Amino acid sequence: MRFTVRNLTKSYDGKEVLKGINFTFEEGRIYGLLGRNGAGKTTFFNCINRDIKVDSGQFLIEDNGQSREIISTDVGYVLSTPTVPEFLTGREFLKFFIDINEKSITDIKTPDEYFDFVSIGEDDRDKLLKDYSHGMKNKMQMLINIIAKPNILLLDEPLTSLDVVVAEEMKQLLRSLKSGRITIFSTHILDLAIDLCDEIVLLSHGELESVEKNYADDKAFRETIIEALTEENNE
Amino acid sequence: MSNAEIRKTLVTSFALKNTYRVNTILYSLKQIPLIKRLFPAKIYGVPELKIFANILSVMWEISSVFLWKLLYFVTLVCGVGAVYTQLPSEGVFLHVILFLTVIGFIINTHLFNPTMDKYYAIVLLRMDAKQYTLTDYFYRLARDAVGFVTMTVIFGSINKVPLWICFIIPFSVAGGKIFCSAITLLDYEKRGKAYNENKLSKFVWIAVLILLAITYGLPALGYLIPKIAAMALLVAFIPLGLLGLKRVVTFHNYKEVNREILSQMLLQLDNAKEISKKSVEKIISKDTKISSSKKGFEYLNDLFIKRHRKILWKSTKFQALVLLILAVAAVISVSVIPELRADADYDKIISNMPYFVFIMYAINRGTGFTKALFMNCDHSLLTYSFFKKPDHILRLFAIRLREIIKVNLLPAAVLGGGLSAVFFLIGGTGKIFECALVFLSVVSLSVFFSVHYLTLYYLLQPYNPSTEIKSGTYSIIQFVTYLISFVMIYVKLPILVFGILCVAFCLIYCAVACALVYRFAPKTFRIRG
Known part of the structure; x- marks a missing residue:
């Protein structure tokens, strides 16, 4: 499976944020999306998730030689600030999600199996989500986004505000989930991107550009990225 | 402080205030539906618009000197004062103005009012705290005096107050404020705790309430402070002010006082947001x-x-219960007291239905x-x-619409039923169709408001991720809804016209609203960016 973004443009108040993005993402890989503040990373995600109208462009999934436009169930989007419906318990939210999507979820598991998968403790499963900690809300949001096994998983700054234990759990989770789908996550932390990602993609000048990952020389690789991102500022 | 320093501080603080007032005006222009499209994205850099906003800002600075005072005199001084018809107007005027002025010494000091102006100038721009505070303070006192003297002369003459005292009052206000502030500063030097007029302690609140009771309660009981005493006190505030002036001018810790009360202000602002979010979360049943x-x-x-x-069924059930008790009481009264039926002018009463x-x-x-x-x-x-799938949005809309109509229908049915029963008892069997219309119109109104709010929510979704309302159109429609409902209080219509209009309007509105939601909500029902 491949996910292709073709000629994506998006402007705000006359300012072109995305200037004709052309890029193909491959199945089974984790992509780290890097860019300066205001480069348009969130805009890019919002365009893929159809949260905002694009000015032009196509999002295509190619599978077994067949190409089609993406639909909403293709995409899972995990936000940096986790949002969960406060008035439901974790279990109720899970049940609701499975009810709504039962046709599209293959091999439905029991709620407890799902909770075990993201390490949400038994005591917390029947608590109202408003009383969940930040890390637990994050896990819950992640869980909901992966149950339906979306082809594309977008994560906006997913690990930044988590404590070290939860962050490590989430990293493991992402690695275990990468096969069979395309994972793209945006981050400002270069170390995290290098550690977790198979490929680094830079968003600068409103365009996407892949950076060759040089395993032999980590330092040179970092310098290449910093240099590429700094250029934008010097223009 | 030299004159040049004062002038410079005054000019800087004006320029600062003007800058963000101009930006606020330009920002507001960008919020007005339809009109906002006429303005460019970089609205803050367009010289013509800046000049226009500057003119508005200066006009506001000048007119507000008089507008607030006018409002103050029309409502609090003479408006309430006019209630005491048995007492001499001159005495009431002096009594009310004296005690309101004293309350002002405590809750409208200028000096201990944490404002955004002060925050920008002292904290962010690091202007000299003493210079800024004093310049701002005396400017405000002067503005007050100009506004006051205009109004005391106008309203004083109307109430036959001697002209000389009308000219004295503005100086009494300033004098009293300065004297009280001087004492507060003295207290700060002793206890090290700054007074914040927006965060009053329990004792100050009690003092204010007692003073309010004296201001408006005593005249209601027929008592006024003797005219001569009121005038003597007002005159005495002036030398007291002169006495306090020295301390106000020589006080050195304005920076600390301001920092303390400004940080309290910021905390209050933060808390207000948090409290608003938490209060909605608290509604969730445990x-x-x-x-x-x-x-x-x-x-x-x-x-x-x-x-x-708590906010849905419990609250409407309570409403329904109260309405039921009122309805039963009305039905029993009309049934057992024949005079009530005989004296009631059926046509006249029923023509007041738009009130509902x-x-x-x-x-x-x-x-x-x-x-x-x-x-x-x-x-x-x-x-x-x-x-966000379109069919999911619409399915949930239909469920929620059914639910909110049900919730609102209970008190509406009780109210409608009670009203038609009363009208039936007064009007007799000949009016049965009209009584049915009364019921139908109340029910229609209930359905209309239910549909109205949910449709607005789905079509305009006014909130941003921080749960603030960000849609000008939404706020305007909310206001217009209130305004029209309010105006209906004064409308009188025959029930045949009103009832049929209500039912027809409700049916048409529901049809149009649902059509609009089905057509547009999949696109409009989004979180605002």
Whole structure:
């Protein structure tokens, strides 16, 4: 499976944020999306998730030689600030999600199996989500986004505000989930991107550009990225 | 402080105030529906618009000197004063103005009022705190005096107060304020705790309430402070002010005082946001027995309704109970007291039915429902793509519409039933069709408001992720809804016209609203960026 973004443009108040993005993402890989503040990373995600109208462009999934436009169930989007419906318990939210999507979820598991998968403790499963900690809300949001096994998983700054234990759990989770789908996550932390990602993609000048990952020389690789991102500022 | 320093501080603080006032005006222009499209994205850099906003800003600075004082005199001094018809107007004027002025010494000091102006100037721009505070203080006192003297002369003459005292009052106000501030500063030097006029202690509140009771309560009982005493006190404030002036001018710790009260202000602002979010979260019932046997969206809705009982069913059931008691009391009174029926002018009373537009507006739970929907449910679910599928949005809309109509219908049915029963008893069997119309019109109004609020919510979705209302159109429509409902209080219509109009309007509105939601909501029901 491949996910292709073709000629994506998006402007705000006359300012072109995305200037004709052309890029193909491959199945089974984790992509780290890097860019300066205001480069348009969130805009890019919002365009893929159809949260905002694009000015032009196509999002295509190619599978077994067949190409089609993406639909909403293709995409899972995990936000940096986790949002969960406060008035439901974790279990109720899970049940609701499975009810709504039962046709599209293959091999439905029991709620407890799902909770075990993201390490949400038994005591917390029947608590109202408003009383969940930040890390637990994050896990819950992640869980909901992966149950339906979306082809594309977008994560906006997913690990930044988590404590070290939860962050490590989430990293493991992402690695275990990468096969069979395309994972793209945006981050400002270069170390995290290098550690977790198979490929680094830079968003600068409103365009996407892949950076060759040089395993032999980590330092040179970092310098290449910093240099590429700094250029934008010097223009 | 030299004259040049004062002038410079005055000019800088004006320029600062003007800058953000101009930006506020330009920002507001960008919020007005339709008109906002006429302005460019970089509105803050267009010289012509800046000049226009500057003119407005200066006009506001000048006119506000008089407008607030005019409002103060029309309402608090003469407006309430006119109630005491038995007492001499001159005495009432002096009594009210004296005690209100004293209350002003405590709660309107200028010196201990943490404002954004002060925050920008002292904290962010690091202007000299003493220079800024004093310049700003005396400027405000001068503005007050100009506004006051205009109004005391006008309203004093109307109330036959001697002209000389009208000219004295503005100086008394300034004098008293300076004297009280001097004492407060003295207290700061002793205790090291700054007074914040927006964060009053329990004792100050009690003092203010006692003074208010003296201001308005004594005249109601027929007592006034003797005219001569009032005038003597007003005159005495002037030398007291001169006495306090020295301390105010020589006080050195304005920086510390301001920092303390300004940090309290910022904390209050932060807390207000947090409290507003928490208060909606608090509504969610903690009852662990709540569960649902339904499925999918019905399941979601069922749990939402059950966990928000407090603002939905519990509240409408209470309304219905009160209305039921009133209705039963009215029906019994009209049945057992024949005079009530005989004396009542049926046509005249029933022509007041438009009044119930306002009542139905007031008891509708629609706004509370949509607010809780957003804050506790949709603001999070709208970030999940499965929730935003067009058919899912519409299915949930239909469920929620059914639910909110049901919630509002209970008190409406009781009210409608009670009213038609009373009208039937007064009007007799000949009026049965009209009585049915009364019931139908009340029910229609209830359905209309339910549909109205939910439709607005789905079409305009006014909230941003921080749960602030960000849609100018939404706020304007809310206001217009209130205004029209309010105006209906004064409208009188024959029941045949009103009833048929109500039912027809409700049917047409519901049809149009639902058509609009089905057509546009999949696109408009989004979190605002």
